[in-house]
Amino acid sequence: xxxxxTYSKDPVISISxxxxxxxxxxxLNDFNLKxxxxxxxxxxxxxxxxxxxxxxxxxxLLKPDSGSxxxxxxxxxxxxxxxxxxxxVKVGFLFQGNALYDSMSVRENLEFPLRxxxxxxxxxxxxxxxxxxxxHVGLPHTVDMKPGELSGGMRKRIALARTLILKPSIILxxxxxxxLDPITAKEISNLLVQLQKEFNTSSILISHDMNCxxxxxxxxxxxxxxxxxxxxxxxxLKKSNDIYIKQFFD
Amino acid sequence: MKSEAFKNLLLETGDLYYFVIRFFKECFRPRYEFAExxxxxxxxxxxxxxxxxxxxxxxxxVITIQSHPSMEAFGAQSWLPSVVSVSLVREIVPVxxxxxxxxxxxxxxxxxxxxxxxxxxxxxxxxxxxxxFKYLVxxxxxxxxxxxxxxxxxxxxxxxxxxxxxxxxxxxxxFHLFTNQIFLKLSFGDLLPSLIKALFFGFAIGIIGCxxxxxxxxxxxxxGRAANSAVVLSTFAVFIIDLVAAQIADIFHII
Numbered sequence: 001x002x003x004x005x006t007y008s009k010d011p012v013i014s015i016s017x018x019x020x021x022x023x024x025x026x027x028l029n030d031f032n033l034k035x036x037x038x039x040x041x042x043x044x045x046x047x048x049x050x051x052x053x054x055x056x057x058x059x060x061l062l063k064p065d066s067g068s069x070x071x072x073x074x075x076x077x078x079x080x081x082x083x084x085x086x087x088x089v090k091v092g093f094l095f096q097g098n099a100l101y102d103s104m105s106v107r108e109n110l111e112f113p114l115r116x117x118x119x120x121x122x123x124x125x126x127x128x129x130x131x132x133x134x135x136h137v138g139l140p141h142t143v144d145m146k147p148g149e150l151s152g153g154m155r156k157r158i159a160l161a162r163t164l165i166l167k168p169s170i171i172l173x174x175x176x177x178x179x180l181d182p183i184t185a186k187e188i189s190n191l192l193v194q195l196q197k198e199f200n201t202s203s204i205l206i207s208h209d210m211n212c213x214x215x216x217x218x219x220x221x222x223x224x225x226x227x228x229x230x231x232x233x234x235x236x237l238k239k240s241n242d243i244y245i246k247q248f249f250d
Numbered sequence: 251m252k253s254e255a256f257k258n259l260l261l262e263t264g265d266l267y268y269f270v271i272r273f274f275k276e277c278f279r280p281r282y283e284f285a286e287x288x289x290x291x292x293x294x295x296x297x298x299x300x301x302x303x304x305x306x307x308x309x310x311x312v313i314t315i316q317s318h319p320s321m322e323a324f325g326a327q328s329w330l331p332s333v334v335s336v337s338l339v340r341e342i343v344p345v346x347x348x349x350x351x352x353x354x355x356x357x358x359x360x361x362x363x364x365x366x367x368x369x370x371x372x373x374x375x376x377x378x379x380x381x382x383f384k385y386l387v388x389x390x391x392x393x394x395x396x397x398x399x400x401x402x403x404x405x406x407x408x409x410x411x412x413x414x415x416x417x418x419x420x421x422x423x424x425f426h427l428f429t430n431q432i433f434l435k436l437s438f439g440d441l442l443p444s445l446i447k448a449l450f451f452g453f454a455i456g457i458i459g460c461x462x463x464x465x466x467x468x469x470x471x472x473x474g475r476a477a478n479s480a481v482v483l484s485t486f487a488v489f490i491i492d493l494v495a496a497q498i499a500d501i502f503h504i505i
Contacts, residue, residue: 091377116281
């Protein structure tokens with residue numbers, strides 16, 4: 001992805017000295033990251049390196065042991081539940097397993113966050129917003145289907161539509177191409193880039209799918225031993241002779 | 251090993267205590283999820299009704315058929331409707347209905363919330379700005395509390411009809427005479443304790459099912475374990491509540 005974009009000075013997400021442990025397992029250890037407006041940062045790391053823990057700390061699903069996570073200048077660990085809910089309207093989250101509500105149809109899945117935040121909207125407006133989100137991911141015909149009737153790629157697109165429906169300005173993607181075939185994975189990666197341009201979002205993307213990383217990343221952060229081991233564009237890191245960095249690109 | 255199990259038991263009891271406290275805190279705070287509450291009432295009430303009704307009918311029939319020889323030996327067949335109806339309404343139907351609900355509702359809540367927890371659907375609700383505790387737990391527990399007394403009243407009625415058929419298998423008793431004999435002994439004071447008991451049964455079944463499901467870990471294996479332990483624990487809770495209710499009724503001379 002082209003990295004010739006000029007970013008605003010103030011980062012939309014700023015993480016400094018973040019620490020998170022589970023028992024004796026120090027998953028994040030003084031981790032630092034800044035995300036600029038309109039930027040797409042990919043956090044690369046081995047399985048179990050703490051990538052998902054990182055974005056769950058950003059969205060407030062996990063509480064960090066120490067350190068600072070600032071989203072639009074607000075310290076996430078210090079936010080009240082109400083403030084956290086408001087912050088979550090601005091920050092979308094795409095789960096690795098999609099996390100679509102099995103008991104609800106696609107329409108109900110998409111209406112669910114809308115009804116909670118924009119509950120004064122008429123039924124017609126809700127329907128228009130749902131159809132608009134589904135058209136963005138190319139699946140308007142699935143509106144009355146249940147998640148169980150959809151393929152893996154379709155479920156991922158619906159989950160993406162649900163994430164986009166509140167029009168967040170930041171999106172956190174947790175391994176968006178895991179479990180998909182290479183063709184569908186490439187389609188999803190291209191869709192993420194297209195939607196990012198269309199909605200002008202900033203995003204942090206967790207992945208170890210190098211094709212997805214190549215397509216989507218403006219900047220790559222390598223997470224090793226809980227720290228930001230290296231960072232740079234795809235081309236910069238690919239040229240590196242560092243043994244740890246090379247193993248991701250070989 | 252034993253001390254580890256005991257420690258886990260104490261920890262789980264503590265967690266359940268905080269879960270109950272959180273339930274009472276959350277249920278009075280807006281936003282109120284009325285639509286989901288009604289949906290859960292429909293699911294819990296409507297889907298359990300055929301099983302509860304059939305069981306009630308069989309219990310009424312069987313208790314009557316089995317009591318008949320003993321009553322006949324004392325020449326007290328005419329007391330059969332009164333005796334059977336009091337035992338059905340006060341004890342047998344509420345406890346059997348609650349046990350069936352513990353199996354059906356407890357396991358379905360435990361498995362549903364458990365699978366939602368392991369597939370991150372509960373987390374998805376939270377990141378979409380919805381309080382999952384309020385949407386999933388408060389509604390289900392309230393629905394169980396509201397539906398259990400209704401199911402018990404319906405099951406009482408069906409059980410009494412079963413008893414009427416049971417009596418008519420051995421002798422001819424008109425429906426009018428049967429109801430007269432029932433209400434000779436059965437009063438509102440017999441129904442009220444069973445309905446109060448039903449509220450507690452509903453609360454125990456709902457809260458235990460939700461507790462086990464909400465904190466499910468370890469994938470599908472955890473879901474199975476959550477559903478299973480929800481049934482075991484809520485069945486046990488039904489008996490404990492019944493025991494306590496019998497003691498309280500005895501102390502206050504309600505029996």
